[in-house]
Structures are given as structure tokens and as C-alpha cells.
Amino acid sequence: MQPRRGFGLFIGLWASLMLSVRLASAQLTHAASRQRWKPATATWYGSPEGDGSDGGACGYGSLVDVKPLKARVGAVSPVLFKNGEGCGACYKVRCLDRRICSRRAVTIIVTDECPGGYCSGGRVHFDLSGAAFGRMAVTGERSQLRDRGEIPVAYRRTPCKYPGKNIAFHVNEGSTNYWLSLLIEFEDGDGDIGSMQIGQAGSSEWMEMKHVWGASWCINNGAMLQGPFSVRLTTLSSSRTLTARNVIPHNWSPRATYTSRLNFS
Incomplete structure (x- = not known):
């Protein structure tokens, strides 16, 4: 049985290496296309x-x-x-x-x-x-x-550059405890968003947000949403990911903007 475990470990390491190579290749291709x-x-x-x-x-x-x-x-x-x-x-x-x-x-x-x-x-x-x-x-x-x-x-x-700015999340008008819509501002690097997830207070689950229009995304999972909220962004162009923990407070309000401490480098 020992050889089989070793072989399985080898296969796992090889798959991990190939994934890293593909991601690196995709990033180089994306950089070259710029x-x-x-x-x-x-x-x-x-x-x-x-x-x-x-x-x-x-x-x-x-x-x-x-x-x-x-x-x-x-x-x-x-x-x-x-x-x-x-x-x-x-x-x-x-x-x-x-x-x-x-x-x-x-x-x-x-x-x-x-x-x-x-x-x-x-x-x-x-x-x-x-x-x-x-x-x-x-x-x-x-x-x-x-x-x-x-x-x-x-x-x-070309990479977006907003000196002195971090990514901000504007809560769109009409948002409620059951339907939350966010607009993304000042995103360095790719500038575009391919997917967005939100995490509620006290939960390890990331819930998918839906692209509504323009730079706005929303979530409506049929149950009351509990802040503070963490937000995870993945860029459209190069699949880079950034997570802003507890960026939207529990006492959030529509039309307010909440600034994170992070940005893509």
C-alpha cells in the first residue's frame, strides 16, 4: 500500500505544479496582450x-x-x-x-x-x-x-492606478436587509470584475453575487442578510482575487460608501 500512497502524492504534486504553470502562463499572456x-x-x-x-x-x-x-x-x-x-x-x-x-x-x-x-x-x-x-x-x-x-x-x-485610493463599496439606493446591491469603485490593476462573493457575520460561507448592470452587483438569497459583510472580488481579465474583511459594517445604510484597507497592487 505504501507505493500507492507515494504515487498518489506524486500525482497530486504534479497536478498542483501544472495548475501553477497554467496560471502563470495565463498571467504572462494577459500581460503581453496589454x-x-x-x-x-x-x-x-x-x-x-x-x-x-x-x-x-x-x-x-x-x-x-x-x-x-x-x-x-x-x-x-x-x-x-x-x-x-x-x-x-x-x-x-x-x-x-x-x-x-x-x-x-x-x-x-x-x-x-x-x-x-x-x-x-x-x-x-x-x-x-x-x-x-x-x-x-x-x-x-x-x-x-x-x-x-x-x-x-x-x-x-493598461493597469488602472488610483494613488492614495483603496477599493470602495458603494451601497446602491434601494438596498435592504434582503436585497443588497454594491457598486465597486477605485479598483487598481485590471479594473474589471468577473465575479463577486459576499460573506455574512458569523458564517464561513461565501455567497455568489449576481451582476446587475454596469459596475453593480447584488445578492438576494431569500433570507435576512446579517452584517458586517466581507466581500471577495475576482477580476475578469486575469482572475486575481482580493478579500476585504468586514468592510461593510452591521449598521450599513443605502447610498453610503465604505472604503477597504486594500487594493490590487
């Missing part, structure tokens, strides 16, 4: 030097009007919006017309969706704030660049 510039098109909306959307389809509300989101607003076509799962992702966008554009790329955060018009047909398109669009121009040519309308651009994913 570095590749891809073709797309871009327009702008809002006022010429403005922040773009007033709120937006991701549900960030007034956050789009203040730093660090201010003037970095980006509405994207459905292929990048991903029914809201693309919310929070960050991209670098660079104009390709060297006659009027600098080599400087602007960094934008997905806060809104551009579902029709320029954004239809499965194409990759960015509808940027007037301020972000103008920053791609050479000095003194912002107005002329905006007058071009649709322009060819190159884009690539």
Missing part, C-alpha cells in the same frame, strides 16, 4: 473641454465629475463594454494622424457605453470626453482635432 497596440476609432462627446458623460452606464454617478475619474471618462462600444463587465477597465488611446496629433496617449477609464452610431457593428470604438480627446493633439491644435469628428486611433489595456 502591451500590444490595436486599431480602433474614436470620437468625443460632451462639452469641448468637459468630462464627457454625466454619470454614465456604469453607474459611477457624480464620481465622473471629480478626480481621479475627471476628464478620463470613456464610453466604449459593446465589444469592450461587455454588458457592464468591462466597467472600470483602463485603456491608453493614441491618435494616429501625425499631422495634428502628438505621440502622447491618453489614459481613459470605462465609465459609459456607446451602443449605436459609430459604435455599432461589432467595431472597437472609443467615445471620449472632450478634454481627453483634445489632449491627443499637438500644442495649439485641440480645437482642430475635435473638428475632425471620427479619427483612427490605436489602443491597449
Whole structure:
């Protein structure tokens, strides 16, 4: 019997090693894909030097009007919006017309969706704030660049960076002790969310939350929810996980925002 136990241990170690190799390979592939510039098109909306959307389809509300989101607003076509799962992702966008554009790329955060018009047909398109669009121009040519309308651009994913900020959880209006909805803010790194779980006080069970819309997730398990709540996030792009313990207190209230002590590095 001893050889069989040894063989079983060998198989277990081998499976663990292969899983680690696959995860490492996936992370390297994801990192490499961030570095590749891809073709797309871009327009702008809002006022010429403005922040773009007033709120937006991701549900960030007034956050789009203040730093660090201010003037970095980006509405994207459905292929990048991903029914809201693309919310929070960050991209670098660079104009390709060297006659009027600098080599400087602007960094934008997905806060809104551009579902029709320029954004239809499965194409990759960015509808940027007037301020972000103008920053791609050479000095003194912002107005002329905006007058071009649709322009060819190159884009690539880039890590989100919110210096001095930790991940925050905004309790959406309408939440109750039986239905809890959370909006994720200031997520460094991938910026997007692939899955989300919540843990109640006094329980070791993690309950799956459902993606509602934009950057909002909810849970309704048919029984009263007991805080404080811990929240576990898994990113969509690279499956990285972060757990914020007891981040939402037992006396939580709708429309309040609770900041964790953590963020993705």
C-alpha cells in the first residue's frame, strides 16, 4: 500500500505544479496582450473641454465629475463594454494622424457605453470626453482635432492606478436587509470584475453575487442578510482575487460608501 500512497502524492504534486504553470502562463499572456497596440476609432462627446458623460452606464454617478475619474471618462462600444463587465477597465488611446496629433496617449477609464452610431457593428470604438480627446493633439491644435469628428486611433489595456485610493463599496439606493446591491469603485490593476462573493457575520460561507448592470452587483438569497459583510472580488481579465474583511459594517445604510484597507497592487 505504501507505493500507492507515494504515487498518489506524486500525482497530486504534479497536478498542483501544472495548475501553477497554467496560471502563470495565463498571467504572462494577459500581460503581453496589454502591451500590444490595436486599431480602433474614436470620437468625443460632451462639452469641448468637459468630462464627457454625466454619470454614465456604469453607474459611477457624480464620481465622473471629480478626480481621479475627471476628464478620463470613456464610453466604449459593446465589444469592450461587455454588458457592464468591462466597467472600470483602463485603456491608453493614441491618435494616429501625425499631422495634428502628438505621440502622447491618453489614459481613459470605462465609465459609459456607446451602443449605436459609430459604435455599432461589432467595431472597437472609443467615445471620449472632450478634454481627453483634445489632449491627443499637438500644442495649439485641440480645437482642430475635435473638428475632425471620427479619427483612427490605436489602443491597449493598461493597469488602472488610483494613488492614495483603496477599493470602495458603494451601497446602491434601494438596498435592504434582503436585497443588497454594491457598486465597486477605485479598483487598481485590471479594473474589471468577473465575479463577486459576499460573506455574512458569523458564517464561513461565501455567497455568489449576481451582476446587475454596469459596475453593480447584488445578492438576494431569500433570507435576512446579517452584517458586517466581507466581500471577495475576482477580476475578469486575469482572475486575481482580493478579500476585504468586514468592510461593510452591521449598521450599513443605502447610498453610503465604505472604503477597504486594500487594493490590487
